Structure formats: C-alpha cells, structure tokens
Amino acid sequence: MAPVRHVASPGLEEGYRFLNEAVARRDLVVAVARCSVEYEGRGASRLGEGDRLLIVKPDGAVLVHRPTGYSPVNWQPDSHVITVEAHNGFIVLRSVRKRPREVLVVRISRLYFAVAIHGLVDEAEFIEYLDEGEIADYLARHPEVIEEGLRVVRRERPLESGYADIVAVDREGRYVVIEVKRVTAGMEAVKQLHRYVEGLRKNNPGAKVRGILAAPAATKEALSLLSSLGLEYRRIDVAKLHREAKREKPRSRVASLLDFIKRS
C-alpha cells in the first residue's frame, strides 16, 4: 500500500513544510497552485501568475501543466537538485539540471491543494504495436508485398547518410532502398529516402539503385518531389500488415481493445 498525505489550502509555512518534506522523501508530489514560472537553460521563458498543476516525480522529473492541452508549459525531464523554500509570502520550488545546465523556478503564491504519495510501484511492460519497426520487420520478411521477386539484403542498413529501413535486390539485380512510414509521408520522408539512395549509389559506383517509399499515403508535394527525383511510391495498408504480423507471431493473447469496449 502506498502511504498518501495531503494538505488543502495550507498557509505559507504549512504548505512549504509539506512540499519540502514530500520532495525530500522522493514522493510523487502533485500540487494545484497559483504560481509563476521562470526557466533558463537551452532556452528561456517566463510565465506570469496563473493556476497550474505541478508534478514532481520520484526520479526528479518536474512538470508544470496549464489547465489545457497535452504539453507541459514548463518542465525538467530530470533534475539533479530540487529545493523548496519559503520567501516573502511565496513557496519557491527550484529545480536544477546538470547537463545541460538548466534552471526551473516555480513561485507559488497560493497553494490550493497538494498530495504526496510514497512507494509507488510500476513495473509493468509497455507493449506497443503498429509502430514503424513492426511494419518494417514484416515487410522485410515479406518483401513480395512491395514487389514480386525482391530479395532482402539488409534491414536497418547503416549508410553514410543514415539508416535505410530495408535494402533489397530486385529481379533484375538492381538495389532497392525501401523507406517505410507508418503515417502519411511528407517531404522529410522523401528527402530521407533520397539521401539513402544517393548514399548507396556513392558506395556502389555503377550499380543501379532504386528507391521506394512505402507508406499508407503521401502528401501531393511529397509525391511530386518523389517522381521528380526518380523515386517510387508503394501504398501499404498498415492495419492489414499489423493483422498479418499479429497472426504470424502473436505477442499477447488478449481480446482486442474494441472487443473490450464492446463488452464493458
């Protein structure tokens, strides 16, 4: 069981003591507070007073969230030193990161609520499907999905210009560089493929090298650049490949999320 402490609308001294002890104890600390924030390091920022959600994790990660959106407005991925002090009616939380040198300072003018939990345990495995690696693995095992007669030479081949997802040889002995994308491919994907193709050409002078972009879709600008560079596009059905891959080597024998939703 995880011991939980909390404090509601405390005065300066009580709030300071609570946060200070919780941080020192390496609890997971969550606070809702009116505060201002300053940051200086790789960049620099200032945020005036407002109501925010503050999170200090046991590993020293610090997050400052505004009441909307996914992204924290300020943060520290991990900090070397976190201190809490009371000054002039403010509770000041300061978090310093060593490398790179970064400082985050939260000045709390009013602490609405704070919770501290000690000894949380989370050792579960996080399993991701439908990522680019899974799709590229499957395509490397089944290159015929891209084109009949392809023979895969390498997966994740290191080139001077980066890593090609798949390098194969086609029926006519030409190299085929395949760049796999899980989502709509934009200019960046085409440039990446182009770099890899050029890199392979440079390393194998005289060899014929084709480049194929395998993606569920591509922006029209990307398609235009692709064809002007003499590269090719193959549409792939990501969901279908995912189903095939799952059938081939099932990773977990549990009902699908959609089934789960239907049941519950």
Add this chain to the structure above:
Amino acid sequence: MAPVRHVASPGLEEGYRFLNEAVARRDLVVAVARCSVEYEGRGASRLGEGDRLLIVKPDGAVLVHRPTGYSPVNWQPDSHVITVEAHNGFIVLRSVRKRPREVLVVRISRLYFAVAIHGLVDEAEFIEYLDEGEIADYLARHPEVIEEGLRVVRRERPLESGYADIVAVDREGRYVVIEVKRVTAGMEAVKQLHRYVEGLRKNNPGAKVRGILAAPAATKEALSLLSSLGLEYRRIDVAKLHREAKREKPRSRVASLLDFIKRS
C-alpha cells in the same frame, strides 16, 4: 477561489461517483491509482497493472503518467467524450477522440487518491525568448554580425529542399545561404545547410553559392563534415544577440532569472 474536492482510498462505488461527477463537471481531475491502460488509434499499446498518475483536464486532455520521466505513457491530446463507469470491481475511464479516431481506456483496480478542482484560471502570457526564429530575425536585420557587406535577400526562403533560414549576397555577388542554430550544431544541421546550398545551386546554374552555419558551437564531427563539403562556420554568441535583440524591441522589463536566484 477554486473549489477543491478530494477523496482518499475510496471504495469502488465512492471512487466511481467521485471521478464521474468530477469529469462531468469539467474539473481538473488528478488521480493516483493502480491501473492498466489500453490504447488504439494512430498506434496501439497495452500497459499492464501498475501505479500511475492520471490527469483529466477541463478541455478533455487525458494524461497517464508512470512514476518516472517527462513523457506520459499514454494520453489523449483532447477527447470528444470521456466516460467513467464501474464494472466488475474496476473503475473504467474511457476517452474517445473523434479525429483521428482514437480510444484510450484506463482500468482502475485501486484508487489511492483523487482530487478535483473547478474553475481554475490561467490567462498569463507565456513568453519565450532565445528561440531560433528570434535569432534568425536579428541576424537578418544585422547580417554584419555574420560578415561585413552582406545584403539579405530573403528570410525563410523556400527551396526545393526545404527552407533556408537566411539567403544573402556577399560583397562579391555570391549567394550566401545561412543556417542558424540556437544550440550546438550537429550533423543534421550541416546536412540541412548542404541540402539548401545544393538546392540554390540547382535553381541558379552557374551562380556561386556559399553556405554558412551560424551556431554557438558545433560538434567536431559536424565541423569536419562542414569543411569537407566546402561550407563555413561562424560562431555566434546567442546570449549577446538576445541582449541586443531585447534592447532593440524590449518585451519585458524584469530581472533575469539568475538575479532572481541570487536574491532568493
């Protein structure tokens, strides 16, 4: 004042009611709970049981944080529908996003603590400085910092291969492509500059085109590649440019963070 409600180690029914009402009320909801998580949408993932921090924001953003690190393990940037239900001893929070279609399901087996705050107000302006755009703007206004006699032709010039930060002409009529970096430049910055220079050469056959990487520092690998590509490097003092830019158009008249730290 923001009304705050909380519940500690509630039973299934009490915990369910608390979360359900808080979500319906569009409170900021924070819960510490033992739970498992499933996600399906653009990607797909499964996370077994463990202690997590759950956040539901008034705008429908949902975050699931493990006890370490900056990134949420699962999330929903904004959801159309969030529901809370009680089933077979679990509290089930389900968040559905419309576009793209994505579903996030959190199955809570044990609720350690939950807080709900209503009516948070955060209207402060977030001021960032020292970003790449500001530095490039300043250099575009003051190209003499890079080299005497430069005449800026364009800022953010669209090229076939991307956007060059600055394109200028030097005293001898040669084009100068300038790539600005706010932090230590790595290989990617050099490759980017190289692509832009090649792009400009292609569009202006016969024209002489130089390429300058303007950054506070560069890795030695980057410098090596740079010189082998016939490109140039100019060290810039970001902090100094920031001071100059601020003097030119002051955004805020507050003491520096370092001063603040010294004082407190």
Add this chain to the structure above:
DNA sequence: CTTTGAATCTCGTAT
C-alpha cells in the same frame, strides 16, 4: 560520449 531516427510526437502557422 555522440549520432540517429521514431513518435499516438505536439504545436503553431501558412496556404
């Protein structure tokens, strides 16, 4: 240590 590329990237902005 650096490099490299993915990401449910998110977010802003221009078209």
Add this chain to the structure above:
DNA sequence: ATACGAGGTTCAAAG
C-alpha cells in the same frame, strides 16, 4: 483542412 517545420522536443538504440 492540410502541409510543413520547430521543439528547452523526449526517448531508446546503437556505435
């Protein structure tokens, strides 16, 4: 709406 690039990107893998 879509596309594109920046980000204090973070993160993990690989050299």
